[in-house]
Amino acid sequence: MFFFGIFGVQNKSRVVKEFNNVICRCGRLSSMQLIEEYMYFHFFFIPIFRWGRKYFVQARCCGRLYEVPEDYKDELLTSDTIDLNRLREKESPYKICPSCGKYVDSNYKYCPYCGAEL
Ligand SMILES: [Zn+2]
């Protein structure tokens, strides 16, 4: 079809900013990335409109993902610090290996890097 691929819906995410020296719920001092995720409709690869914009904070230490509520996102975008009590913790797609410290998909039972049981 001629029109195939000319328009469509895409899901996109980007890192908006990074916070340093945040104490994560895992107890470690870490840096955290603020991630913006949204859907957009494009026509000839030009985005026409966006919707469903959401913000997440991802911890570098353990891969924990925190969801930013609507009423906190504007404040967080202009702030240098994060108040973790105002974020909701999401089910993380990652675990961290207790033996080698690498990020591992949470479906794995054994670490693919060092073979330790997770
Ligand atoms: Zn952590």
Ligand SMILES: [Zn+2]
């Ligand atoms: Zn490992």
